[in-house]
Amino acid sequence: MRTSEIAKRYLDFFAKQGHMVVPSASLISPNPTTLFTIAGMVPFIPYLLGEQTPPSKRMASNQKCVRTLDIDEVGKTTRHGTFFQMLGNFSFGDYFKEEAIHYAWTLLTTPQDQGGYGFDPESLWVTTYTDDEEARSIWRNEGMDPAHMQIMGMEDNFWTTGGPGPGGPCSEIYVDRGPEYGIEGGPAADESRYIEIWDLVFENFEVDNVKSKTDLHIVGELENKNIDTGAGLERLAYLLQHKNNIYETDEVYPVIEAAERLSGHTYGEDADDDVRFRVVADHVRSALMIMSDGVRPSNEGRGYVLRRLLRRSIRSMRTLGVQDDVLPHLFPVSKEAMSSSYPELNELFPDISAAAYGEEASFRRTLDKGTSILDVAVKKAQDSAAQGGDAVVSGDEAFTLHDTYGFPIELTLEMAEEQGVHVDEPKFRELMAQQKSRARADALSKRHNVDVSVYDDFKKTLDRPLEFLGYTDYSSRSR
Numbered sequence: 473m474r475t476s477e478i479a480k481r482y483l484d485f486f487a488k489q490g491h492m493v494v495p496s497a498s499l500i501s502p503n504p505t506t507l508f509t510i511a512g513m514v515p516f517i518p519y520l521l522g523e524q525t526p527p528s529k530r531m532a533s534n535q536k537c538v539r540t541l542d543i544d545e546v547g548k549t550t551r552h553g554t555f556f557q558m559l560g561n562f563s564f565g566d567y568f569k570e571e572a573i574h575y576a577w578t579l580l581t582t583p584q585d586q587g588g589y590g591f592d593p594e595s596l597w598v599t600t601y602t603d604d605e606e607a608r609s610i611w612r613n614e615g616m617d618p619a620h621m622q623i624m625g626m627e628d629n630f631w632t633t634g635g636p637g638p639g640g641p642c643s644e645i646y647v648d649r650g651p652e653y654g655i656e657g658g659p660a661a662d663e664s665r666y667i668e669i670w671d672l673v674f675e676n677f678e679v680d681n682v683k684s685k686t687d688l689h690i691v692g693e694l695e696n697k698n699i700d701t702g703a704g705l706e707r708l709a710y711l712l713q714h715k716n717n718i719y720e721t722d723e724v725y726p727v728i729e730a731a732e733r734l735s736g737h738t739y740g741e742d743a744d745d746d747v748r749f750r751v752v753a754d755h756v757r758s759a760l761m762i763m764s765d766g767v768r769p770s771n772e773g774r775g776y777v778l779r780r781l782l783r784r785s786i787r788s789m790r791t792l793g794v795q796d797d798v799l800p801h802l803f804p805v806s807k808e809a810m811s812s813s814y815p816e817l818n819e820l821f822p823d824i825s826a827a828a829y830g831e832e833a834s835f836r837r838t839l840d841k842g843t844s845i846l847d848v849a850v851k852k853a854q855d856s857a858a859q860g861g862d863a864v865v866s867g868d869e870a871f872t873l874h875d876t877y878g879f880p881i882e883l884t885l886e887m888a889e890e891q892g893v894h895v896d897e898p899k900f901r902e903l904m905a906q907q908k909s910r911a912r913a914d915a916l917s918k919r920h921n922v923d924v925s926v927y928d929d930f931k932k933t934l935d936r937p938l939e940f941l942g943y944t945d946y947s948s949r950s951r
């Protein structure tokens with residue numbers, strides 16, 4: 473089942489249950505505290521908080537998401553993308569726990585030839601919150617094997633906004649991939665064998681005094697109870713397509729194949745290379761989708777995240793042995809794989825690709841200038857380690873790389889780490905702070921030493937002393 477078909481089945485299913493299906497909102501988060509939309513519920517926050525009236529009490533969407541927090545997991549776990557799509561169904565003061573669980577169970581277990589996903593009920597597991605006996609009883613009634621239900625504490629299975637407001641327990645649904653993928657014992661024992669696919673949040677409490685995830689005060693029951701769910705489309709896709717991970721699904725894998733052709737290496741032959749292939753496929757797709765929402769590479773905020781994604785894919789291809797330009801070979805492939813779900817990519821592509829390829833050209837210049845300097849510093853650190861010293865690139869070296877060769881510290885850290893060497897980051901930060909205060913002092917002294925001689929000639933032309941009339945004489949001001 474193609475990824476787009478999995479999304480369609482979800483949205484069709486919830487449309488049949490009376491949900492208004494809305495298109496994905498932009499990846500640029502409407503919430504000023506986060507750069508990107510990180511979950512399907514983000515565009516619905518005003519409805520969940522009761523600040524705005526929703527156009528329908530039941531809504532569903534397939535939301536584009538970016539989570540940079542998961543960047544270090546990419547390629548190493550089977551299930552974390554920087555870009556992914558989150559399917560979600562929402563109830564704003566309408567249906568609650570019983571229906572939410574019933575809908576999820578029905579869609580997951582209905583046979584594929586009848587419009588569902590056809591998961592074997594015996595492969596499904598759930599976690600529930602300690603005090604949520606109600607959820608456990610609903611799951612049991614639906615047919616969930618009681619031995620496949622695990623109880624979790626507040627840390628894992630209780631949702632809040634992080635402050636006073638709505639909150640409530642959640643129930644996560646997992647698929648057991650089988651004994652060849654890890655140890656027995658449910659998600660509590662092994663989250664790479666038991667894959668989390670869907671999180672159901674039951675918002676029925678008002679909470680305050682939220683000191684931490686586990687230290688809060690439940691004020692009472694909310695009058696309007698909400699349902700907020702999120703199902704990972706790529707995770708469903710990899711399980712339903714019987715692949716090993718999300719990077720091997722139909723919307724991502726074509727980029728791995730293109731990278732194989734470019735590098736002459738074969739995916740599946742070397743564990744380290746495989747991580748690089750997956751990083752490339754993930755990052756190229758994320759960059760493409762972020763750019764389709766109008767972001768362009770820059771040195772701050774979203775633009776900087778985008779720049780890092782592009783640069784990491786270029787560097788991973790270098791490590792796979794490709795020195796020439798890679799994005800002109802990879803971007804069109806990712807666009808092809810994504811455009812049946814996002815047809816707007818076709819029209820936007822000329823602009824997106826020009827910006828991406830320009831970024832590659834400028835990064836290539838940076839790399840050409842700095843890599844040999846970093847190589848020398850890394851070699852020195854490795855030699856020192858061989859003689860019993862520390863394997864560390866000094867803060868001064870990292871600073872020179874930044875200051876003279878335009879190497880951002882993240883790049884130095886990543887490239888050094890790949891070769892088993894640390895960087896003295898605290899010293900680097902100290903040197904940066906010193907440079908900043910020098911620049912500030914410089915700017916100040918320049919301001920105090922402005923060349924005012926230009927006004928001298930003007931003064932000579934006046935036949936009376938200068939008097940400032942700005943505060944009193946409006947006519948002189950307007951003249």
Ligand code: ATP
Binds near residue numbers: 539553556
């Ligand atoms: P995990 O603990 O596995 O990282 P999570 O608890 O952070 O997941 P939620 O925030 O509950 O996940 O998100 C809802 C669903 O979105 C998850 O059940 C999962 O299917 C999917 N999901 C979350 N993060 C990612 C990601 N980085 N890549 C792909 N899918 C994801």
